[in-house]
Amino acid sequence: MDFRLTPEQDARKKEFYRVCKELYDKKPASYSGIESKNHIDECWDFHRFCAREYGKRGWLTFGWPAEYGGAGDMMDKVLFSEAVGYFGLPGVDEFGVAMLAPTLLAAASEEIKKKFLPGIASGETMWCELWSEPNAGSDLAGLTTTAIKKGDEYIVNGQKTWNTSAHRADWAFGVYRNDPQAPKHKNLTFLLCDMKSPGITVKGIPYMDGSHIYNEVYMDDVHIPANQIVGKDGGGWAVVNVLAGFERSNIGLVYGLLSAIEHLVAYCNETKRNGVLLSKDPIIRNRISDLATGLEAVRTLALHIADQQSRHEMGLMDAAAVKVFSSELMEKMAQISTDLLGPYGQVSHSKFAKMNGNWESMYQTCFVPIVSMGTNEIQRNIIAWYGLGLPRMK
Ligand SMILES: Cc1cc2nc3c(=O)[nH]c(=O)nc-3n(C[C@H](O)[C@H](O)[C@H](O)COP(=O)(O)OP(=O)(O)OC[C@H]3O[C@@H](n4cnc5c(N)ncnc54)[C@H](O)[C@@H]3O)c2cc1C
Structure with missing residues (x-):
């Protein structure tokens, strides 16, 4: 090859x-x-x-x-x-460009594509994802926020949680139950909603470093025009599965690690401990080589995903595998670098901080992709069931 x-x-x-x-x-x-x-x-x-x-x-x-x-x-x-x-x-925009646009291209009506794709293409419209709820994360199909159709509108009531960028976004794509009495995976509806709609309240969830990234979103009699549906009324679960594939296989995450490893290598080439350059320590060399090997493997996975997507053949297992591998590589990189930096790895806004204090923040945020987009335990289940044909546990 x-x-x-x-x-x-x-x-x-x-x-x-x-x-x-x-x-x-x-x-x-x-x-x-x-x-x-x-x-x-x-x-x-x-x-x-x-x-x-x-x-x-x-x-x-x-x-x-x-x-x-x-x-x-x-x-x-x-x-x-x-x-x-x-x-x-x-x-x-990870939500608009990486997830929603390919989903609209695959699953939306012409009317929806013409209305929403231009704003994503020009970079004018920013999106967020309203899926998870306090009691529906891994078990997303157990969500309880309702979207009841009345005439040419859906009336939405309930609470979403962990919604990244919801305090900034112009629009949201969300999934709601349109018949509370119906079985779990049926009667879910996928709707696009203007975040300025009356009845939406966004409340920040402070991250552990104090920053405002995530939110709770309360929806109180929010009116969404019925023509802002993607897929069919009650057919939202199929759309969720299409979008989740694009979300999990988003290769952008991986490339942030490229410059990170370069900085780490430069640090080891110029920093001495006990009079010896870190880059001459065999254990450190071994750990960094391990990271570099993982990075090359994930770059190849990214090329594989691009090839699969261009042929519209991306499987559930491919998306799950790239998500697990890249998120765990990021976590490993944060752990190794903070080990190497010792106490310096724990400071960001200080004259003692190394490499702009970036590793401290990477250490605090590296678990995010492991949990978000469906936890890695759930992805491993997907790999086992759909990729390897292993039996489901009871
Ligand atoms: C930083 C962050 C950002 C996020 N951004 C968004 C967003 O923008 N929009 C949005 O809608 N959601 C978002 N989420 C929500 C995210 O998708 C959920 O947190 C995730 O799906 C897990 O759901 P949960 O938190 O309810 O955990 P739970 O589902 O309660 O899981 C708890 C634990 O049990 C394990 N578990 C559960 N079921 C199984 C099973 N069947 N087999 C094995 N293990 C299992 C899980 O792996 C996990 O370790 C975000 C979450 C985080 C942490």
């Missing part, structure tokens, strides 16, 4: 890196990684600015059919994700 890029792909990659470097040089001083966009106003403005910059170049529509404004293929998407991840830039 030949992993080399064609000359055209190589030129595209250079262009992505060049533009991303220019954007990186414009980031506000308070910007400390993509999650800071949710917490700090000027970082959110920077997120929107980057989104528009990508949008005007057509870089948010890779892999879309030409009739909806698609530009470029899935390989462009991989190379672009790599450049964005390398510089740790915001601007690619």
Whole structure:
């Protein structure tokens, strides 16, 4: 197998890196990684600015059919994700671009595609996900927020939780029960909702480092036009499964690790302990090589996913496998680097902080992808059942 890029792909990659470097040089001083966009106003403005910059170049529509404004293929998407991840830039709305757009292309009516895809393509509209509830996470189909149809509207009542960016987003995609008496996986409905709709209250859930990223969303007689449905009335579970595949196989996460490992190697090459460079310690070399090997494996997985998506053949197991592997690699990287840094790994806003204090924040946030998008235990069940054909436990 030949992993080399064609000359055209190589030129595209250079262009992505060049533009991303220019954007990186414009980031506000308070910007400390993509999650800071949710917490700090000027970082959110920077997120929107980057989104528009990508949008005007057509870089948010890779892999879309030409009739909806698609530009470029899935390989462009991989190379672009790599450049964005390398510089740790915001601007690619993980909910709108990475999850909802491919779901609309696969499952929505023409009316919905025409109404909502342009805002995602231009980087103007930001989205959030209203799925989980206090008593429905892994068992999402057990959700109780209702969307009862009355005339040409659904009236929504209930509570969602853990909703990333809900205090910032313009629109939300959500799943609701349209008949509370019906069996669990039936009568769920997938609706698109304007976050400015009357009856929506967003309340922050402070993260352990004090930042505002996650939210509870209360919905009290919220009116959603019935034509904002994706899929069929009562057919929301099928749409949830399509979207979950795109959510879990989102390869953007992986590329943030590329520059992280470079920084770690540079630190080991210039830092001495007991008079010896860290990079000469065989145990440290071994642990970093292990990380680098994992990173190469996950890059190959990302190429595999891009290939599968371009042929519309991505299976449940592929998405689950890339989610488990990349999230656990991120956790391992945070653990190894904070081990290496010792007490310096525990400070961020201090003159003693190393590498901008990024590892302290990575250590605190690395478990997020392990739990969110469906926990890794659930993904392992999916791999066992659908990928390997192992029996389900009682
Ligand atoms: C930081 C963060 C961001 C999130 N962002 C969003 C968002 O934007 N939008 C949204 O809708 N949701 C979001 N979520 C919610 C997320 O999807 C759920 O937390 C997740 O699905 C787990 O559900 P739960 O928290 O209810 O845990 P539970 O389902 O109660 O699980 C508790 C534990 O039991 C285990 N478990 C449960 N069932 C099984 C089983 N059958 N087999 C083996 N183990 C099992 C789980 O793996 C877990 O360890 C986010 C969560 C977090 C932590």
